[in-house]
Amino acid sequence: MARFGGRWPEGDSEIGNLLRRKGLDAAGVGPVETWPSSLRHIAEMVVNSRQPKFVAWGPELAFIYNDAYIAIFPERHPAALGKPFQQVWSDIWPQFEPIVKATLNGQSQLYKELRVPMWREGQTEDTWFTFSYTPLRDDDGKVAGILCATMEVTDQVLAKRRERIALDEAREKSATLALVNRAGSAITAELNVDRLTQIAVDAGVALTGAEFGAFFYNVDDGEGGSYMLYALSGVDRKHFDRFPMPRNTKVFEPTFSGEGVVRSDDILLDRRYGQNAPYSGMPSGHLPVRSYLAVPVKSRDGNVIGGLFFGHSQPARFSDAAEASLVSLAGQSAVAIDNARLIRAAEIEIAQRREAEDQLRKLNETLEIRVAAEILDRQQAEAALQQAQKMESIGKLTGGVAHDFNNLLQVISGNLQLLSKDVVNNGRAKERISNALSAVERGSRLASQLLAFGRRQPLEPKVINIGRLVSAMDDMLRRALGEEIEVETMVSGGLWNSFADPAQVENALLNLAINSRDAMDGAGKLTIEVGNAFLDDSYSRTHPGVAAGQYVVLAVTDTGSGMPPEIVEQAFEPFFSTKPEGKGTGLGLSMVYGFAKQSGGHVKIYSEAGDGTTVKLYLPRSFQSEDRIATGDNVPATGGTETILVAEDDEGVRATVVEMLTDLGYYVLKAKDAQSALTVIESGAHIDLLFTDVVMPGPLKSPELARMARERLPNIAVLYTSGYTENSIVHGGRLDPGLELLSKPYTREALARKVRHVLVNQAQRRLTNPVPLPANGQPRDIVQARLKLLLVEDDTFIRMDTAEILRDLGYDVIEADSGEQGIELLRGSEAGIDIIIADVGLPGMSGPAFAALAREAFPSLGLIFATGNSNLPEASRFSGSVLLPKPFTTAALDRAVKVAAQQRPIA
Incomplete structure (x- = not known):
């Protein structure tokens, strides 16, 4: 390298001028005058180059660059000149340290469009550089520094990126357009609305990148609208089982009213969402939605068919392009739905027309058959009417015949039964009477069958299994x-x-x-x-x-x-x-x-x-519960001492029944018709039972007589008798509720049982439903609202079961396990005991001994003896007592209590 007196050649280079200053002291290599020739040579080459270059030399890699390099880091110039490389580029040193070390190890390196996050103008910004690193050797041939030739390509990289994005957007638009066109073609060709909407939703999810999409059908229910889920894409339908219809809130209203597109980068922040009382925010269990896009689907006539809805769990996922594509898709869907509806309507009309034509054809083909069928139906109806009229006529005939016939049979039967007492010792006469009674029974059965066929027998229906x-x-x-x-x-x-x-x-x-x-x-x-x-x-x-x-x-x-x-x-x-x-x-x-x-x-x-x-x-x-069927057949065929009023228009029947009742021990009054019976009732006579025929002459009918009798004598019992009841106490073929009927002809035993049954029932009603005091304040009968029983039984299980049955029957029950305890309970009972039910074979004090002490202290007590023997113990000592044979049924127990209540002595 040429030297010019230890100075740099003259020139207009800014860096050269700075290097010519004798005061420049490069880090680790000293003033310019002391630099080795190899450094001075490379430095002069760098300074005079028009390409951005720098050289880093010495142990601290003193940084020396040219004028072209200043533009890369104007904020660091001129302070960077001669400073250590690591200090100058401290912000990017972690990225460049490996590159520097590799170069100092003798490796030449080339980087193209390397991204370098560089601190410029107070912030870090991305820059891109293409550069080479070349190792520099000193006069001894050792690597002493680095030569870098560089070029900033930030603008070119960004331009290429913009070009690539533009190309990607163009390709995406082209793909989107193709997808819209394919979806439009598929939608237009589809005539089934369900499949059509599914295609639209699937295409919308693909176009927008949504995680899920749906089509809701707009239904006008007359109360503000309702919305039905028609199609779903991206998620299983089970996620919408609890949400089949969106709430009609402000965020959905624009879609279903057809106002326009609703797009939100974060629906949770949208002021229209979650502000509709009583709702607040997203319903529990709903799919997570942040990005939201909804487009109305409007018919040609402007009516909103429904809406396409799309969602994503991340915010800001829907672009303008996605929105534009959906608007196009919604328009195509609306046209296709309109067309499908028109075609469907046409198909329905054609089908209806074909059906009508087919029905007309069939009608013409089967007219004769139908006419014949109508004639047959009419003939069957006429036959049924004739049968009904015949049955009605037979019914009236049998009813009239049965009434007189049964009265005759009753006279015959009654007299035969009375006669049988007079011929007790005449075997031949008894046999003849028995034969005659058998004939009466057959005649009665015949009359009963005639009434049954004519549907005139009085039924007593129950709910039965x-x-x-x-x-x-x-x-x-x-x-x-x-x-x-x-x-x-x-x-x-x-x-x-x-x-x-x-x-x-x-x-x-x-x-x-x-x-x-x-x-x-x-x-x-x-x-x-x-x-x-x-x-x-x-x-x-x-x-x-x-x-x-x-x-x-x-x-x-x-x-x-x-x-x-x-x-x-x-x-x-x-x-x-x-x-x-x-x-x-x-x-x-x-x-x-x-x-x-x-x-x-x-x-x-x-x-x-x-x-x-x-x-x-x-x-x-x-559909009702089964009735408990009570029967009077087990009531003993015994008589009594009560007073009975017999109202019977047939003289023969009246005479025989009066004699039979008298023979049973009753005191009997008689009347020939209802009016006469009412006169007897109003005379003030004590009457326990009104025994009246149903069908009697005169203006006053038997049901009215019974009503008036109860008004005057509230405790009177009523028993009807008839051979044919007509409709006076039987309606719809059924005996009116609460009435008692003894059909003619009847035997002495049947009469005794029925009368005893009716009197016992009436006595129980009197005990459970006391008669109010009349105006004079004197009671008509001494009765109690609810019977109180003392049950004395030493067997624990029998005592518990019997007490439970009695309570179920409506009685108050006190329990004792011995006669001694029973005496203590009697003395301590504040309300008083009405009836005692005592086991005969009690340990210690026997049942009869206990009963004797109880009667001595409380003479009006009713007594029931429960025993396995067939006779009452010392019956003469205990008047009015009742025998209850073991084992006994619920009905037998209830019946014994009712009889004991009626027969107990009056104190």
Whole structure:
């Protein structure tokens, strides 16, 4: 390198001028004058170069650069000249330290468009450089520094990036346009609205980059609108099970009202969202939504069909381009939906027109058939009407006949029963009377069957379980049918209750079973089935008078000879029978038919000659709980000392019934009609029971007589009797609730039981429902609102069970385990005891001994002795006491309490 007196050549270089100053002391290499020739040579080359260059020399890599390099870091010039490399570029030293070390190790390096985060104008900004690092050697050949030739390419890099982004956007727009066009083509070609909207939503998710999208159909419900989820994309539909319709809030309103596009970079910050009482913010469990984009889908006529909704869990994910694409997609979807609707409407109209044309064709083809069917239906209706009129006529005839016939039978029966007492020692006379009474019974049964067929018998329907009733009849049926008949009973599980008269159900089953026995000539198999059944409208149309609905069906099937169709058609007619003369009346099936019809049910015969017969009795289903069926048959056929008023217009009947009641111990008053009976009642006579015929001449009818009697004598009991009740106390074929009826003709035993039953029931009602005091303040009867019982029983389990049953029956119960404890309880009872129920065989003090002490202290106590013996203990000592044989039923226990309450002594 040429030297010019130790100085740099003259020139206009700023850096050269600075280097010529003798005061410049480069870090680690000293003043310029002391630099080695190799450094001076390379420095002169760098300074005179027009390309940005620098040299870093010496142990501290003193930084020497040229004028072209100043533009790279104007803020660091001129302070950087001669300073250590690491100090000059402290902000980028961590990035360049490896490059410097590699160069000092003798490696030449070249970097193109390297990103360098550089501190400029008070902040770090990204810059890009293309540069080379070359190792420099000193005079001894050792690497002593670095030569860098560089060029800043920031503008070029950014320009290329902008170009690339522009190209990407162009490609994206082209792809978006292609996607919109493909979606539009698919949407336009689709005629199914469900598939159409699904295509639109799928395309929208692809266009916008949304995580999920949906189409909600706008439905006008007349109350502000409702919105139905039609299509969903990006998530499983289960996420919307709890949110099938968006809330009608301010953020949804613009879409469903068609105002325009709603786009939000963060829906949670949108002032329209979450400000609608009572709601606040996003519902619990909803998909996370931050970015939100919604576009209305509007029909040609301006009506809003629905809306396309898209969401993303990250904010600011939807661009202007995405919004523009969705607007185009929504427009195409609206046109396609309109077209699909028009096509669908046209298809429906065409289908309706075709259907109408087809119906017209079929109508023309089947006109003759329909006319014939109409004629047949009319004939069936006329036949049903004629049958109904015939049944009505027969019913009126049988009713009138039954009334007079039963009165005659009652006179005959009553007198025969009274006569039987006079011929006790005459065996031949007794036999004749017995034969005559049997004939009376057959006549009564005949009259009853006629009434049943004519639907004139007074039914007492209850809510019953027919399966239980049939099972209870099993032994009786086997005895009635004989050992040669095999009986099988099948009751379906889950059997419904039915509403029917239990006694008539039993009677119907017995009739059917006996008919089957006769059809099998006394040997074969009888199957009884009880199950649930439903008769539909189709069955009802083909069986006039049968209402469609739910029934309980009782089916009786035999293995007998069966019946041909012509016999089946006549089987229900009265007096029709295929049996030999004298073997049957022909009224058994007629009775079953009348009972079924009167009960609102139906009966049907299925039979073929030689193949047995099945008779199905359908009784209407009841949704009520099963009734507890109380019967007076177990009431002893005993008399009493009460006063009975008999109102009967038939002189013969009146005479016999008065004599029978007198013979039973009652004091009897009599009246020939209702008006006469009322006169007796108003005379002030004490009357316990009004026994009145239902049908009597005169303006005052029996029900009105009973009402007026109760007004004047609130504690009077009423018992009706009749051979035919008409409609005075029977309505809809059913005995009015709360009434008691004894049908004519009746036996002395039936009369005794019924009268005793009615009187006991009335006594219980008097005890539980006391009569208010009259105006004079004197009680009509001394009664208590609720009976209080003392139960004395040493067996713990019997005592607990009996006490629970008594409480269920409505009584107050005090328990004692011995006679001694019973005496203590009697003395300490403040309210007083009405009735004692005592076990006879008590340990220690016996039941009778305890009862004697109790009666001595409290003479008006009612007494019931519970025992396994058949006689009352020392009956003469305990007047009015009642025997309760063990084991006893609930009904027997209740009946004993009621009788004891009535018969207890008056103190």
